Amino acid sequence: MSVGFDHETLGQRIVFKSGSAADNLAAEVGRLRASRVMVIAAEFESETAKKVSTGFDVALHYSDVSPHVPIAKAKAARAIASEYDIDLLVCIGGGSTTGLAKAIAMTTGLPIVAVPTTYSGSEGTNVWGLTANSRKLTGVDNRVLPVTVIYDAELTLSLPVELSVASGLNALAHCVDSMWAPRADPINQAFASEGIRALASGLQAVVSDPAGIDGRERALYGAYLSAVAFASAGSGMHHKICHVLGGAYGMPHAQTHATVLPHVLAFNAQHAPEAEIRIAAAFGADSAVEGLDRLCSALGAPNALKEYGFDEAAIPEAARLILPAIPESNPHVVTIDDLERLLRAVWSGRPVEG
Template sequence: MKFTHESLPQRVRFATGEAAAAVAAEVKTLGAQRVMVIAGEREAEIAARVTADVPVVLHHDEVVMHVPVAVAERARERAAEAGADALVCVGGGSTTGLAKAVALTTGLPIVAVPTTYAGSEATDVWGLTSDGTKRTGVDRGVLPRSVVYDATLLTSLPGEMSVASGLNALAHCVDSMWGPRVDPIDQVNAAEGIRGLAAGLPLVADDSASVDGVEQTLYGAYLAAVAFASAGSGMHHKICHVLGGMFDLPHAQTHAVVLPHVLAFNAPSAPEAETRMAAAFGAASAVEGLARLRTRLSAPKALKDYGMPEDGIAAAVAPILAAIPDNNPTPVTEENLTALLTAAWAGEEN
């Protein structure tokens, strides 16, 4: 056994019902006096509550999926005009992504307050979209200095969105099992993330206000993101980033649809990782465990249901092939990738 593992420097506060106090404490630790709050219109009320004791100079609510470059540039301009010295982002992956885009060019520190299970808050990965292409990169400067997890902030998230967002987190776990920089510690974190998500998501699907369910799911989503930040982006995320950028598909639902197809594609070529995942699901195989969970959750099934055109399959093959890491367990060809995308588009079962 030989590997090099690096943990990202970040403080995590996990305490149900204590978001406002935790955010105030983190802002004080940063010594910030002029905070820019980034939160979409849907999270405006939550953002107001959790930043009530923070010296806010600007509320910014232009949050757009996949973070278009023009949107990022406007947010950067507003941060400069307000003289902001820190960012507090309250919301899902798009909100965190916008805060990262601002931090990328300004160096402002981020305190992230997630209201979905996206996991972006625990990674140093940024993404920007321009002309139908989503570019991603890694920069330690965009990693939030601290994350405040409060289960009560997710109890109003609709059950359908909770399921899609949670399956997006599960995709982080699966991709981390064979990411380009994967090591045994990543696989341990990813497996425990799968266990937490598989335990919490059914509770949340039945009752989106279940604090126990939200806590389990948040715990799993955080571990998923930590594993993913270390292991790197694998085949699944490369597919979803290309499709999302090209066709403006909803992020979480796209991940939820593509996940079982990538798992079935790679699992036979990664027996050790497959065994870990099967055990985490409590199933005979990883594919069976995921299928059982998806059935229980009535998970999204087909890309065509979210606006992807059928002729987009052929258009997406080349950019996806160019993006998939060389260490993917199963060799990827134009033919088998086309078959995978076709199955995901149509919603075929594995």
């Protein structure tokens, strides 16, 4: 069997060491010769941000962060970055915080140093997302790729176990989608396989020992691999569903990904046998669906979007919004009836269906 593909690897510096975020961040600011630094962190992470950014002068601490990056907040942040003559963006937090930094970089070209405190993986991609008129818009732009990512597992210790699980399953969804997304290839499938293995073992360790560093390091490592795979492979069926649910209905990002993932995997796995074998092997299971189901059960993962405010009456509209976004490369043809059936299971928490 012949193999042929085109693969582009994104250039990015990774600094990974627990307990060293402040020192490593100060070193990066110095290496980049920045003098007007804007530190972006949500209000609830402001103390963490101040501790991590003590080794250099900060021109502006900014905390007006919201999920899914509303366009109005992006415009306001861009204006204030210009007003303060910022030359470097430092984002400390999860996907929403990184997303706001990307929104600024997209129009200004300012470099980003990302310091993740969750497993969202946004820091490892050149993908941006903005919400306007209840629709989430996404795109690819190399200007939004952080030049450096500083990983420190100690910064995830304040993330509750429940959110750690949802955030980690969001990362795992990047891996699964990367197996059959439009630009899937053997390289990002290899990254995705190792990401699944690391995330599965890491998240189980986080649940059993929330104060332990080892599991959180494994989860961060897996989250980075998931981001690299996703950045290369692109958005598959899973992400298209979650983008609509997040943008149109304000659903929480990580919990939505965690809830939708088992259903998309069950829908696609039997039609992508090579990918199914890879995923099953990464879980150490006889099948991909069994492996994910076993992991979700062990983690006590979220499984019903009605628990997060999704209205069952919105399902037909959501299915209509999702269908045009499903990539032609999806392993299995998707119909409006398929989507409605999948969304009803996602809403109710019913067991997955093949």
